[in-house]
Amino acid sequence: MCIDAAHGSTMGAAMDDIENVRSLRGGKKLVMLLLFCVICIAVNFIGSHVATGLNLPFYFDCLGSVLAGVFGGYMPGIIVGYLTNFVTSLNDPSSFYYCLSNVFIAVCSAFASRRGWFGKPHTVLLVVLLFALCGGVLGSVITWFLYSAATGEVSSDFAQQVMDVTGMAPFAAQVCSDFLIDLADKGITVVVALVVMRILPDGLRSQFDFTFWQQEPLEGEQLEAAKSARTRGLSLRAKVALIVAVVMAVVAAATISISFMMFHRSNIEAQGRIAEGVANLAVQAVDADRVGEFLKEGEAAPGYAETEARLATIRDNAPETQYVYVYRIQEDGCHVVFDPDTADEPGSDPGDVIPFDDAFLPYRDDLLAGRPISPVVSNESYGWLLTVYRPIIDSNGRCTAYAAVDISMDTLVSDEMSFLARVIILFVAFFVLICAIAIWFTEYGLVMPVNSISRAAGNFAFDSETTRSGSVQGLRDLGITTGDEVENLYQAVLKTSEDTVDFIADSQQKAATIERMQDNLIMVMADLVESRDQHTGDHVRKTAAYTKAIMDQMRREGIYANVLTDEYIANVVKSAPLHDVGKIEVSDTILNKPGRLTDEEFAIMRSHTTAGEKILEDAKGAMSEAGYLDEAQRLAAYHHEKWNGQGYPYGLSAEDIPLSARIMAVADVFDALVAERIYKKPFTYEKAMAIITEGAGKHFDPVVVEAFSHISEELYAQRTVLDDIVTHKHDDAAKG
Incomplete structure (x- = not known):
């Protein structure tokens, strides 16, 4: 608990130091x-x-x-x-x-x-x-x-x-x-x-x-890898950009729509006020008590031309105004009183009847009653217009006609299109800016740190202590200091990695201890067998050394190179001392009988192969992983099989006999021949090799014998040294 707290405090201080240095450089x-x-x-x-x-x-x-x-x-x-x-x-x-x-x-x-x-x-x-x-x-x-x-x-x-x-x-x-x-x-x-x-x-x-690095800056291959990290779906960078884009688009659409509608309403109101002002001037320009006379006599009426000229002047002095005219509203339509000519088209004649446009039908009763009406927008016979009607009241208080003003909506559309273009351009400009800032912050505050953590964790190597330490250091060197959940994730991944590496180191240490214990137990079991068989001496240890020498030579010569891997050789060497473990079930009387064994006794002696196979099968069943016990079982069962099929216990022949057992057969017989026993003197090297060579293709695998013959003389010469090594190991095991 105290160690974890100290470790957390140290890491926190380190992160603070990194952030302080980075802040100075950033400033x-x-x-x-x-x-x-x-x-x-x-x-x-x-x-x-x-x-x-x-x-x-x-x-x-x-x-x-x-x-x-x-x-x-x-x-x-x-x-x-x-x-x-x-x-x-x-x-x-x-x-x-x-x-x-x-x-x-x-x-x-x-x-x-x-x-x-x-x-x-x-x-x-x-x-x-x-x-x-x-x-x-x-x-x-x-x-x-x-x-x-x-x-x-x-x-x-x-x-x-x-x-x-x-x-x-x-x-x-x-x-x-x-x-x-x-x-x-x-x-x-x-x-x-x-x-x-x-x-x-x-x-x-x-x-x-x-840049806005919130970690140690990446360069070269690391930078490219962090930028181009593949994802199963949409990348985090793309998701953030999409979210920002969608939010900005929705906000822009709503804001632009509201702004446009407000501008449109404001524009209509502003143009309506202009039209009302012009209409009021037109009302003042017309003699309300003479409207009937003007309608009946037209241009022949005194003062008609002057009044029409004043209306044209009012129209021309207001650039927004397209038409200024005076109508008397009756049941059959609009009767023209005044309609000054424009530069583009002549006006209607006095007395002409203009049918009601559809846009004015809702206001027909008000107009017939001489009441004021709201501005009307229409798009019919005279184009798209904003029209204002103002009643002309005579001296008796009666509405004798309406002064009307038309303002073309084309000008309003032009203004509104320009306004809409400006608003859209401004929003696009800010959209680009906000997206750029969001993507920029996301890149350095989220995407790069997460991809760096992912890459470092994905490339974490566990195959050796050096690579594990290097991988942890690589994570530590990222130095991510975003100050948010990303930094929390980084610290969690870093701590998990450090704890995992520590756990692996501890597990390997314990595994090494267990392996040494297993090796010692194997030797103890071998010693138990040897201590009961006075004939064998240190036979099981020497045969282990001989089998390793033979396998090394075979690999040097390219014989069974695909089989003789480091792991295979280690398993055979470790298993070799157990090849006679089945003798533990043979009675001492038969094991140590100085004379020749009877057929019945020899049959019991031969049973040590199957007994050893059974013992090691039971041992494998008690372990989650068989490991080298598979080889030990094969050695125990088949090391007395012969190449010609005349061996025991199963009468296997040639390559049906496992390679480890064929190698053990040569080592086992060679050691028995050159070693001294209570019932015989050691054979000379020449005699022993003559027996081995003669047995090639009969008792032994000829390929194994060939490889053995290349090192046999050296092994024989070193047997004294080997005796000393075996004796020391035996003493060490006894002390242990």
Whole structure:
């Protein structure tokens, strides 16, 4: 408990130190970024003023944005793009609507720089094309919707010339002309940017490449792996971007709709007030007591022409007004009293009857009664109009006619389209900014740390103590300090990894102890057998050494190389001392009989093979993993089988006999021949090898005998040393 607390305290202090150092470096880099952005914004202004001062047909207003994207990356480029147009909008508000072009140019420059496009001629041309699309085409579309969409007129002389020469539609001519101008403008901008990139040192980019690492910065392969981590579904980066985009889209749609409806209502009300003012002037211009006379006599009535001229003057002095006229409302329709001619069409004659438009039918009774009505919007015989009717009251208080004013809704539509375009452009601009900021913070505060943890955990190596320690150190070196749930996850993964490594080390230590205990138990079991068989001496230990020597030689010669693996050899060597374990069930009388065994006694002696097989089968059943006991069982059961099938207990032959048992057969007989027994003297090396060689293909596997013959003399010469080694091991086991 105390150790865990101390470990947690140490880790917390380490994280605090890392965060403090990172904060100092981040503060210095932030100052450098701000200075860099100010310089780039100034470059944009200088370029723009140079182009204006020299009266050039270019802009030169995005060189700073390009340099910000090249040297600083996406965020500095976006910041410079927005702030350039924001500062410009303080003097010219309409310039802010073009910030999208500047921002997209900065984004394209950062994208191209990171892919090395500025270093190859054909990709440089692609960069110029991209810039022209962002500046010329996008800027032209913005211009069209702000100023020309309602009127259908182009906004520049060059665009008019393109339209006249090519016969293009106004919109296409506007886009084409702006693109051609911008292509030259951005070509010059890219050339200047390339010169600046060539002059400034390569290491400068790292000074202005603004990142938001909340861990140890990644580079090279690690950075690419963290960025391109594969997911089964949509990536976290994409999910955040999608959520932000959907939320922003919903908010934008709701806000734009509400704003547009409010603007539309406000516009209608404003135009209605203008129309009411004009209608009131028209009422004052008409002599209400003579309306009947004017209607009956028309232009022949005294003062008619003067009154109609005053109405025309009132109309002409109000630019928003399309028509000013006077009607007397009767059951059969609207009787024209005054309808001044316009420049485009003549007015109706006095006495003409105009049928009620459908839009006025709901107000028919009010009009017949001489009551005021609300402004009416109609789109019928005279076009899309906002109409205001004001009653003309005579000296007796009766409504003798209505002064009517029509305002064309086309002007309102133009204003509303321009308003809608401005609102949409502003929302798109802020949409891009917010998405960029959200993705940027998500990238460094969420995606990179999570992918780094995932990659470090996925690459965690358990195959050795060195690789385990290296993997833990790799996790520790990430140094994630987001201060939120991601950091909690990192600390949990790190602690789990450290605990796992400690557990594995402890388990391996215990496993090694258990393995040593098992080895000692094997030798104890072998000693139990040897202590009862006075003939064998240290036979089981020596045969283990001989089998290892034979297997090593066979592997050197490429014999059964696919079988003789390190694990296989270790299992055989460890199992060899148990090959005679079945003798524990043979009585001492038979084991130590100095004379020749009877047939019955020999049959009992031979049973030690099957007895050993049964003992080891039972031992395997008591263990979850058999391990080397499989080999021990095969050795015990088959080490007296012969190559020609004349052995016991099963009469197996050739390669039906397990390889380990065929090797043990040679080692077992060789040791029995050269060792001294109470009933015989040791055979000479020559005699022993003659017996072994003669038994090849009969008693023994000839391949094993061949390999053994290459080392047998050396083994025989070292038997004294081997005796000493075996004796020492025996003494150590006894002491243990």
